[in-house]
Amino acid sequence: MIENIRLAFQGIWSHKMRSVLTMLGIIIGIAAIITIVSTIQGTNEQIKENLIGAGNNVVTVNLNQSGYSYDMSWNPIPSGVRTITEETRQELEQIDGVEKVSLYNSRNYVNMVYYLNAEYQGEIYGIDSNYLSVYGYQVKQGRGFTQRDYDQFRKVLLVDTNVVKNLFGGESPVGKNMEIQSEVFTIVGVVALSEEFAPTINSLSDYHMYANTSSGCIYMPITTWPTAYQFDEPQNVAIKVKDTDTMTQAGKAAADLLTDKQIQDPDNSEFDYRSQDMLEQAQKLQSMSKSTNTQLIWIASISLLVGGIGVMNIMLVSVTERTSEIGLKKAIGAKKKRILLQFLTESAVLTSLGGLIGVISGVILAQVISNIMQIPVSISGVAILVAVVFSTLIGVIFGMLPAYKAANLNPIEALRRD
Amino acid sequence: MAIVELTNICKDYQQGKEPVRVLKNVNLTVEKGEYLAIMGPSGSGKTTLMNIIGCLDVPTSGSYTLDGQDLRDLDDDAMADVRNKHLGFVFQSFHLMPRLNALDNVALPLLYGGVSLKERRERAAEALKAVGLEDRMDFFPNQLSGGQCQRVAIARAMVGKPDLLLADEPTGALDTKAGNQIMDIFRQLSNEGMTIIMITHEPGIAACADKTYHILDGELRTDGNLVKMGGGEDEED
Numbered sequence: 001m002i003e004n005i006r007l008a009f010q011g012i013w014s015h016k017m018r019s020v021l022t023m024l025g026i027i028i029g030i031a032a033i034i035t036i037v038s039t040i041q042g043t044n045e046q047i048k049e050n051l052i053g054a055g056n057n058v059v060t061v062n063l064n065q066s067g068y069s070y071d072m073s074w075n076p077i078p079s080g081v082r083t084i085t086e087e088t089r090q091e092l093e094q095i096d097g098v099e100k101v102s103l104y105n106s107r108n109y110v111n112m113v114y115y116l117n118a119e120y121q122g123e124i125y126g127i128d129s130n131y132l133s134v135y136g137y138q139v140k141q142g143r144g145f146t147q148r149d150y151d152q153f154r155k156v157l158l159v160d161t162n163v164v165k166n167l168f169g170g171e172s173p174v175g176k177n178m179e180i181q182s183e184v185f186t187i188v189g190v191v192a193l194s195e196e197f198a199p200t201i202n203s204l205s206d207y208h209m210y211a212n213t214s215s216g217c218i219y220m221p222i223t224t225w226p227t228a229y230q231f232d233e234p235q236n237v238a239i240k241v242k243d244t245d246t247m248t249q250a251g252k253a254a255a256d257l258l259t260d261k262q263i264q265d266p267d268n269s270e271f272d273y274r275s276q277d278m279l280e281q282a283q284k285l286q287s288m289s290k291s292t293n294t295q296l297i298w299i300a301s302i303s304l305l306v307g308g309i310g311v312m313n314i315m316l317v318s319v320t321e322r323t324s325e326i327g328l329k330k331a332i333g334a335k336k337k338r339i340l341l342q343f344l345t346e347s348a349v350l351t352s353l354g355g356l357i358g359v360i361s362g363v364i365l366a367q368v369i370s371n372i373m374q375i376p377v378s379i380s381g382v383a384i385l386v387a388v389v390f391s392t393l394i395g396v397i398f399g400m401l402p403a404y405k406a407a408n409l410n411p412i413e414a415l416r417r418d
Numbered sequence: 419m420a421i422v423e424l425t426n427i428c429k430d431y432q433q434g435k436e437p438v439r440v441l442k443n444v445n446l447t448v449e450k451g452e453y454l455a456i457m458g459p460s461g462s463g464k465t466t467l468m469n470i471i472g473c474l475d476v477p478t479s480g481s482y483t484l485d486g487q488d489l490r491d492l493d494d495d496a497m498a499d500v501r502n503k504h505l506g507f508v509f510q511s512f513h514l515m516p517r518l519n520a521l522d523n524v525a526l527p528l529l530y531g532g533v534s535l536k537e538r539r540e541r542a543a544e545a546l547k548a549v550g551l552e553d554r555m556d557f558f559p560n561q562l563s564g565g566q567c568q569r570v571a572i573a574r575a576m577v578g579k580p581d582l583l584l585a586d587e588p589t590g591a592l593d594t595k596a597g598n599q600i601m602d603i604f605r606q607l608s609n610e611g612m613t614i615i616m617i618t619h620e621p622g623i624a625a626c627a628d629k630t631y632h633i634l635d636g637e638l639r640t641d642g643n644l645v646k647m648g649g650g651e652d653e654e655d
């Protein structure tokens with residue numbers, strides 16, 4: 001066998017031009033597939049990374065009315081919906097795959113919020129003590145909220161870096177006052193995503209925030225929230241899950257539990273809780289890019305088929321050329337199987353080599369595309385392995401006919417030709 | 419003891435619509451150690467006879483016993499085995515593998531016989547030495563003269579220690595000097611006890627053998643006499 005492979009390489013080497021031309025179909029097909037798969041994979045990984053973030057996997061569960069997110073900016077406190085108790089929060093933490101649960105109130109559209117004469121137009125949150133760690137925020141300046149802030153309903157604020165940039169012109173806001181709904185609050189700290197999560201987007205609002213270059217987020221202790229707004233607003237829930245695989249599932253379980261517990265008459269209510277995780281959205285985007293690329297892979301496969309037929313053709317030529325060699329081998333005692341194997345090996349080596357060159361070209365091409373078009377590529381070892389195995393298989397399949405022909409040559413016919 | 423026994427061998431070839439009888443009731447017995455030449459003009463059926471003796475072809479009718487073994491019902495692979503173990507071939511046009519050097523060419527039959535690499539190399543070197551090419555072992559066929567190529571082919575035929583050496587016009591492609599060299603080797607092999615059947619159309623070459631049979635139009639004669647032990651030439655089996 002090793003001898004066969006060695007001879008096959010010798011044969012390929014002695015017909016360099018012909019071999020390369022024969023392999024071209026395979027090379028192009030494999031290169032195309034590797035390029036496509038690498039770009040798909042790279043794009044998908046980027047989508048996933050952008051939307052989910054590494055290790056900071058958050059599902060939000062919000063109150064919905066007739067299928068639309070219920071926004072307290074425009075709406076009164078919904079009737080028949082209870083606020084979430086600490087016991088329920090702890091129950092949520094018991095759900096499989098859930099690591100930490102945070103409750104918060106929010107306004108996505110605010111008015112009557114000022115720093116000096118400048119009106120603030122970002123979002124405002126009333127957050128519990130889990131919130132920052134659930135979302136992976138860190139206090140960059142000043143301090144975070146203390147237990148006292150919560151217990152004494154202190155009118156203190158944290159702001160994010162967008163607020164610092166947009167409202168404070170980049171200067172430190174710590175110690176400065178803001179007016180929210182005619183109440184005066186003092187900024188005690190600045191938060192930002194901790195380094196490891198820095199460029200990633202961890203929730204829908206983050207996503208919008210980045211996309212719209214939002215004016216920012218302001219946070220107050222959830223206990224202080226009624227001072228600025230009102231009592232008994234139903235909270236939102238942010239759930240940090242242990243891993244992305246069970247993320248959607250955990251979110252759904254939490255939403256079901258909340259719908260069950262918080263809505264007084266769940267069967268007849270237009271209200272329910274729904275989970276929203278980025279993984280779901282990421283998967284939607286991914287499947288979209290996948291389906292267009294599946295078509296490309298089909299086209300590449302046709303190129304492989306054509307390449308295989310080319311290999312078969314050249315192997316048939318080679319059998320004819322080497323008729324006398326085959327006849328001699330049979331005359332001195334080579335059995336059919338040996339001749340069969342020799343030609344199968346030769347065509348398999350030819351296509352494997354083509355596959356290998358195709359993989360290398362594909363990887364290079366993917367890198368070039370990545371550089372030119374600024375899309376990420378991810379070269380998968382599995383894809384490379386499959387490509388090489390597949391091209392070997394093509395050689396075996398399309399080498400079958402020529403090899404069979406060679407094995408069944410009549411030795412006297414073969415020797416007659418000189 | 420007879421090594422080759424052909425009885426009433428006929429061979430038909432389809433030429434156009436009509437089958438043409440190329441060998442007509444050939445009877446031939448070759449004893450062990452004999453050195454036999456078969457002479458005949460071109461197209462008389464020499465190669466056809468040789469192919470049948472060499473287990474490369476099967477007769478249309480008649481029986482063939484090689485070294486006591488009836489070869490009628492053997493399949494392709496069994497025939498390949500017989501050729502590998504019992505027969506050595508030398509052809510007019512050498513038929514060496516162009517991409518293998520002399521040593522590997524000679525070792526090839528041993529590969530098919532399942533001999534280990536080390537032993538293959540040793541025995542091939544020995545066989546090349548016996549034909550005087552010990553200094554050409556790693557030469558490729560295109561680096562060797564015609565006479566040298568044919569000596570490599572003889573070494574290849576002999577490396578498996580066959581019972582019978584078959585040579586089809588072994589000097590046909592060679593000049594007289596190289597041809598004589600080949601004949602010297604055959605003579606020596608014969609002296610060492612090898613059974614040889616050599617086909618030629620040159621009387622001078624045939625004269626090197628111990629015995630010459632003539633073939634004409636598919637009929638085999640010994641020293642000018644028609645050998646006819648079976649039925650008439652038109653009889654079908």
Ligand SMILES: Nc1ncnc2c1ncn2[C@@H]1O[C@H](COP(=O)(O)OP(=O)(O)O)[C@@H](O)[C@H]1O
Pocket residue numbers: 431432433440458459460461462463464465466467
């Ligand atoms: N495969 C074949 N098909 C048809 N006719 C053949 C075939 N092989 C040989 N013959 C014919 O048989 C005759 C004997 O051929 P061959 O044995 O090669 O002669 P020689 O070797 O004595 O020159 C020739 O007339 C040739 O044309």
Ligand SMILES: [Mg+2]
Pocket residue numbers: 464465
């Ligand atoms: Mg002939």
